[in-house]
Amino acid sequence: MQVGVIGAGRCDEATAEKAERVGRLLARRGAVLVCGGMGGVMEAASRGARAEGGIAVGILPGRNPAEGNAHLTVRIATGFGDGRNILIPQSCDGVIAIAGAYGTLSEIAFARKLGIPLVGISTWELDGSFPVTDDPDEAVEILFGRIGG
Amino acid sequence: MQVGVIGAGRCDEATAEKAERVGRLLARRGAVLVCGGMGGVMEAASRGARAEGGIAVGILPGRNPAEGNAHLTVRIATGFGDGRNILIPQSCDGVIAIAGAYGTLSEIAFARKLGIPLVGISTWELDGSFPVTDDPDEAVEILFGRIGG
Amino acid sequence: MQVGVIGAGRCDEATAEKAERVGRLLARRGAVLVCGGMGGVMEAASRGARAEGGIAVGILPGRNPAEGNAHLTVRIATGFGDGRNILIPQSCDGVIAIAGAYGTLSEIAFARKLGIPLVGISTWELDGSFPVTDDPDEAVEILFGRIGG
Amino acid sequence: MQVGVIGAGRCDEATAEKAERVGRLLARRGAVLVCGGMGGVMEAASRGARAEGGIAVGILPGRNPAEGNAHLTVRIATGFGDGRNILIPQSCDGVIAIAGAYGTLSEIAFARKLGIPLVGISTWELDGSFPVTDDPDEAVEILFGRIGG
Numbered sequence: 243m244q245v246g247v248i249g250a251g252r253c254d255e256a257t258a259e260k261a262e263r264v265g266r267l268l269a270r271r272g273a274v275l276v277c278g279g280m281g282g283v284m285e286a287a288s289r290g291a292r293a294e295g296g297i298a299v300g301i302l303p304g305r306n307p308a309e310g311n312a313h314l315t316v317r318i319a320t321g322f323g324d325g326r327n328i329l330i331p332q333s334c335d336g337v338i339a340i341a342g343a344y345g346t347l348s349e350i351a352f353a354r355k356l357g358i359p360l361v362g363i364s365t366w367e368l369d370g371s372f373p374v375t376d377d378p379d380e381a382v383e384i385l386f387g388r389i390g391g
Numbered sequence: 392m393q394v395g396v397i398g399a400g401r402c403d404e405a406t407a408e409k410a411e412r413v414g415r416l417l418a419r420r421g422a423v424l425v426c427g428g429m430g431g432v433m434e435a436a437s438r439g440a441r442a443e444g445g446i447a448v449g450i451l452p453g454r455n456p457a458e459g460n461a462h463l464t465v466r467i468a469t470g471f472g473d474g475r476n477i478l479i480p481q482s483c484d485g486v487i488a489i490a491g492a493y494g495t496l497s498e499i500a501f502a503r504k505l506g507i508p509l510v511g512i513s514t515w516e517l518d519g520s521f522p523v524t525d526d527p528d529e530a531v532e533i534l535f536g537r538i539g540g
Numbered sequence: 541m542q543v544g545v546i547g548a549g550r551c552d553e554a555t556a557e558k559a560e561r562v563g564r565l566l567a568r569r570g571a572v573l574v575c576g577g578m579g580g581v582m583e584a585a586s587r588g589a590r591a592e593g594g595i596a597v598g599i600l601p602g603r604n605p606a607e608g609n610a611h612l613t614v615r616i617a618t619g620f621g622d623g624r625n626i627l628i629p630q631s632c633d634g635v636i637a638i639a640g641a642y643g644t645l646s647e648i649a650f651a652r653k654l655g656i657p658l659v660g661i662s663t664w665e666l667d668g669s670f671p672v673t674d675d676p677d678e679a680v681e682i683l684f685g686r687i688g689g
Numbered sequence: 690m691q692v693g694v695i696g697a698g699r700c701d702e703a704t705a706e707k708a709e710r711v712g713r714l715l716a717r718r719g720a721v722l723v724c725g726g727m728g729g730v731m732e733a734a735s736r737g738a739r740a741e742g743g744i745a746v747g748i749l750p751g752r753n754p755a756e757g758n759a760h761l762t763v764r765i766a767t768g769f770g771d772g773r774n775i776l777i778p779q780s781c782d783g784v785i786a787i788a789g790a791y792g793t794l795s796e797i798a799f800a801r802k803l804g805i806p807l808v809g810i811s812t813w814e815l816d817g818s819f820p821v822t823d824d825p826d827e828a829v830e831i832l833f834g835r836i837g838g
Contacts, residue, residue, distance in 0.1 A: 322474075323477070323481075324504060324505075328474040332472075345500070348476075348496075348504070351494070355473060
């Protein structure tokens with residue numbers, strides 16, 4: 243199973259803690275973490291996944307694999323900039339969106355368009371078509387309930 | 392100058408009329424129309440642009456140039472699916488979003504992230520960060536005011 | 541009809557003359573020229589197409605439409621680097637490869653894989669599976685014979 | 690360290706054995722295997738890597754992660770068709786090309802253009818700019834000598 247975690251490349255400490263918690267919970271359930279591979283939410287989630295012995299995959303915006311954060315197991319250098327955003331929901335069984343701005347909004351839009359199960363943590367509420375909570379444990383619980391993991 | 396028109400591949404008659412009007416107005420101002428090349432809003436805008444002697448470019452989701460609507464001057468077969476959505480704002484001086492659903496939302500998100508001038512017609516209001524009107528003439532007027540055309 | 545012209549971003553004067561001649565001949569036949577939009581062969585072919593009143597489309601490697609050469613009618617900023625190379629044969633009815641190095645080789649490989657009619661001018665001979673000449677007029681003649689234009 | 694293995698989606702038994710051997714050798718050296726994720730050479734290399742406890746990443750051409758072969762640890766569904774070919778050399782420290790046809794040729798071209806260390810096994814000889822052998826052990830040895838692994 244692959245689960246995407248999407249969110250901004252910079253975030254405050256409270257958001258990073260939630261992202262790291264999500265990364266840990268995903269790894270404990272045996273899911274591969276797929277993220278954008280950069281800092282902020284992506285880095286915190288990767289750190290959490292690796293701390294539990296999981297695999298963290300970064301789908302990087304640039305052409306240099308070394309630009310990824312230090313916790314990644316796998317670095318895919320796309321060079322597509324934000325165009326790589328579609329690859330995360332498209333490759334995953336479910337997606338968790340944490341806080342974030344317009345980049346995260348584009349990924350939420352793609353997840354909704356592709357019909358990939360999506361749960362938000364303190365993020366865009368949009369049209370009420372997916373659950374949003376501020377508790378990472380609850381978010382992971384809801385997501386796995388939806389994807390049957 | 393290149394202006395993107397984004398919107399869904401199916402739409403009602405009233406929306407199509409607005410899209411066609413936008414296509415006409417863009418061509419009259421000498422702008423190249425860039426769109427997703429398919430039906431609905433994209434087809435109506437392309438038809439309008441061509442009716443005024445303009446150029447209509449379709450950035451298609453599939454790998455077959457023939458899938459584009461009949462009014463395109465240029466067909467780029469990307470094969471990227473909705474991943475091609477970023478190419479439209481990224482290639483344009485400004486973007487007009489007409490109605491639309493999640494695909495259009497992803498393009499709005501990209502336009503906002505990239506800082507490309509954006510005007511909406513009867514579309515996602517989102518966070519109030521860009522003007523939305525229901526009048527195509529006003530939308531084109533506002534957009535050109537922003538991009539200085 | 542859309543015809544791709546592929547070749548390096550820098551070239552000698554003799555190669556540029558051939559590329560410009562190809563651009564002129566394509567425009568005279570009413571074909572849209574699709575190229576990588578940068579300098580060298582791409583710029584010369586674009587200049588030729590525009591000199592005959594044709595349309596020149598640049599599928600740019602970067603994210604800034606302004607990086608394209610001065611003769612383009614349409615600029616698509618992909619941001620995909622050389623990953624954009626597949627878009628040219630994929631979008632075209634036929635392709636002419638002029639001189640070039642590894643980037644051009646990747647496009648020849650894609651044209652062959654996709655089964656797009658291909659003619660070379662002073663380029664990689666490879667496996668003898670497509671005609672190579674050093675005369676631009678002959679190359680265009682052969683190509684249109686193959687694509688039935 | 691990430692090493693790409695490129696080759697066709699169908700291959701004879703002798704080629705599959707070489708690809709599986711390469712996959713095993715890469716995993717023993719602790720490298721992550723990155724490949725196109727489909728059958729033939731890609732499947733055999735993935736099977737070899739997993740048999741040694743390694744990680745096998747598939748950069749898939751389609752939009753459905755399930756299309757990847759059964760041995761993948763990670764599946765990235767790009768939807769880019771052969772356009773995804775650039776992602777493999779671009780993401781890797783080195784690349785081994787095994788047999789293959791035009792798709793493999795495009796990847797060889799990208800590896801050469803990007804300057805990524807490349808070794809061939811029974812593949813396109815091209816311009817003599819990279820070593821080609823028919824022995825998988827020798828190929829891995831040469832590659833790691835070049836990338837310093």
